[in-house]
Amino acid sequence: MTSPARIPRTSGEVLIEPPLDEWEAVANANARAARSWTFIVGDADAVTIRRMAREEALALSRADCERLGIACGHEPDPDALVVMTGHQPDLFHPGVWAKHFAVDGFAHCEGRVALDLVVDSDEARKVSLHVPCPPGEPSSSCDVVLVGAARGSCYACEPPPDPEQVEEFIEAATDAIERSGHRPALHNFGRFADRLRQASACAGPPVETVVAARRRYEHEAGTRYGEVFVSRQSQTRCFKAFAAEVIADAWRFADIFNDEVRRYRAETKTRSKAHPFPELQVAGEAVEVPFWALVGRARRRVAYDPRGGRLLVEDAAPVDAGRDPRSVMRALDQSGLVIVPRAVTLTMFQRLFVADLFVHGVGGAAYERVTDAVIERWFGIVPPRYAVVSLTMRLRAEAALTVHGSLAEAQRRLRRAIHNPEEMLGEAGLADDESRALAEGLAEEKRRLLAALAAGEGDARELGMAIRDVNERLRAAIAPFVEALKGEVARLEAAAAQEDRYADRTVSFPLFDPRTVAGAVLSHTSQHGVS
16 A cells, blocks of 8 residues: 555445455465465464464354354355455444445355454444434434443443343434434334344344344345454464464564554654554563453453563453463463454454455554554564455435535525626516616616726726626615525525435444445446456
């Protein structure tokens, strides 16, 4: 990526970089490069760890899809081309949803597997439906909450919504969409609500309910990709081996990571200490590591004391971990400590050991330059290439264009009626011959004064005052027409404001037909020659 990807602006516009017809070549090139890696992770070389990690991910995906009752089209073949995307388990907007349809469409060929990484290890935010607000509301968009979240909790840590919560959410969301006046969105949400009821009856935490409902809803578009939950992948042997390798050399990792974060901020003129990521903290002999520990329902920071060979978990007892990757991994196994990746280690693990091609959205791709630099310096390899996919899809996009076009035309006509009323006499519909004759005489007088001013005849100030006087008398002659135009502009401004409520690209995916969104992405696929 030589320049930052840009979010598409026009409704229905798709961003795919590199183009889909290049994905197979990029994925194959990444896979070939991976077969030449010689670095060691734990007790095994990178090639062995990569094969094992892919086997683990595919097995987890198959088991979870079967448990949740959702379609999964892949066979557990680690030699297949694996294309992967991921996101938090929210009711996200179609721009995120597009990634799922893109990887699924790519994998509809033999020898390819598509996976979705469910980032249920992230700090939980309320799971809510983003809908256009009804007319009269001060804001253009409103949220209807399905489940809240405890401060510091992760998605996987939250208890499942009970049937009463689900029904209250469906009722409130239906009412909000109904009051917004968008009938197709109401119809689409009704179909999603049926899938949500089915999912809540058989799924566990909110993350599983949301994923299972989305996949049931997507079934209309024929998706078959697998699901990998970060919270469960983090308990696999390969992830623990990767984590132990980073932890045992925490000082060097922190040096590289913090250096690249500072470089990013300097190059992008970013002032915030939280962007792109907070730096890893060093305090005395302890250095913060890029993982979270799940303690109860909360995520806790983890540090490593290499001199004492201890893992220091916030608000928990230290864990004796030794001073090398093998002993750290044994400590993770024996202590029962549950650790999950933070942002950089999350995508590092997937891009290096699971996916042949990882697919980001525009937001994720913006920070991946840090991950690329860390991969190159930590492992001494060229980082695998990744792809970027996004989409802008708006409710009533054509209607919004129409009403804004009508408003622009009405505003143009009103300006002419105010500043050049003589040009609007034909449209003004003056009531009688006397009124028309008076207005036409004034128009002729204005033309004479303008010609004199242009020719430099007479006093310019006096001519200007005379022109303004004639203009005011002309406006008075067509006053009912001007007032009617003002009323039309006001009506169209109100209509445009309401349409703008539907123009928010962050409106949640259950308000859209999955076949429409899939069609926008897959039409881009066919244009680029990928079947």
